[in-house]
Amino acid sequence: MASSRVKKSTIVRAKFVRTGFGLLERVAPALGGRLALRIWCTPRHARPSAAPQPGVRHLVPLHGSTVLAETWGSGGPVVYLVHGWGGHRNQLGRFVAPLVAAGYQVVAFDALSHGESGPGTLGRRATLPEFADALTAVVAEFGPAHGIVAHSMGATATALAVLDGLSATRLAFIAPMADPMAQTHLFARFLGFGDRVHRAFIARLEKVAGRAMSSFDIPSRATGQTLPPLLVVHDERDREVGHVNGEALASAWPDAKLVSTNGLGHHRILTDADVLHEVVTFVTAPTPAVPC
Structure with missing residues (x-):
């Protein structure tokens, strides 16, 4: 009732x-x-969940506010985890253990106006450029990105940052939005x-x-560029960000692979064992040597 x-x-x-x-x-x-x-610009916040294993918390200054970051592992190449619009850093928490076990340091963070981070320039509202700025600031704090695993709008923000000059060796986008327009x-x-x-x-x-x-039109900007290898994972029944977005992005990106799932939707795809394995395998794969 x-x-x-x-x-x-x-x-x-x-x-x-x-x-x-x-x-x-x-x-x-x-x-x-x-x-x-x-x-x-007002995120509908997901309910925060606990991290599978607590990491070390850090505060990173940005635009007069602070980004809450959390790290696991030490000494290895760094992989960054980027949540989506209205999300929080623990949404990609399933990726932490296998990446650390493979010898990587993992960094996750809450974007401004999300999770435990401070407000952005619009108060508790947010913008896509601020998402990208948060990633860039966190990478500057913890070191070069071997890999970036990003979900939804976080993938769009990651692509924006990379197209604007952020360096990364490998990218994995889960349910990305190709063009906010x-x-x-x-x-x-x-x-x-x-x-x-x-x-x-x-x-x-x-x-x-x-x-x-x-x-913000990622496929148009990516066409003809020299960009890091990209894995796109998208569910065919995603009702929040349609599968056509993943198709468009993978088609335009110069070195991309599209993996389609069926029935996982927009959020359960982050906890699926097969998706987890696919992403971790891609991110940790050896990078081919560039011929002299």
Whole structure:
């Protein structure tokens, strides 16, 4: 009975929001764009879970705030774990033990406005460039990235950082978003606004991000570049970030392999034993020597 009441309440709120945005589309698109930006930049936080094994905690300064990082192992090449939008560092915790056992140091962190990290420049809201900046700051703190394993929007942020100059030997993206601009149109349909609010929303988003939306189109930017080898793992039934994103990214990246799963969705894919094995095997594989 309680579940039924919650479902009805959610439907009522959704109708109210869509009606409101429909009105703003007609009479106040600038206000609609401002409200859309607020919703877009506000993460829906996943409930934090405990790490499989506690690591050593560190605070890394960034933009006048702090990023909470956690490390496991020591002395070996470094592999970084990057959570997705609304996530936290322990979501990729299953990767820690096998990577440490293979001789790697593992570093995971909470992006600004996520988990135990401090707020970003927008308070408890966040932006994709801040995600990328957090990764870059953590790599500067703990050393060159042999590998980066990233999920969802964290994969997009990782790709953005790499395309902007961050060095890494191997990358593994799980359920990546290929182009956030395409996602903004799905967002518009979900909230019920049209082109006028969408234009105002994108203008504000670009101003906050400090760069054009075209710079986030990872497949377009990756085409023809010299980039590290990439493994893309994506579920064919992912309802949050469609499988087409993984296909597009793997097709455009110069040295990429796509592994498709079926039935794991957007989050269970992070705990699947076969996915874990595939990713760890790829990240720890010997790097071929470059001919002289």
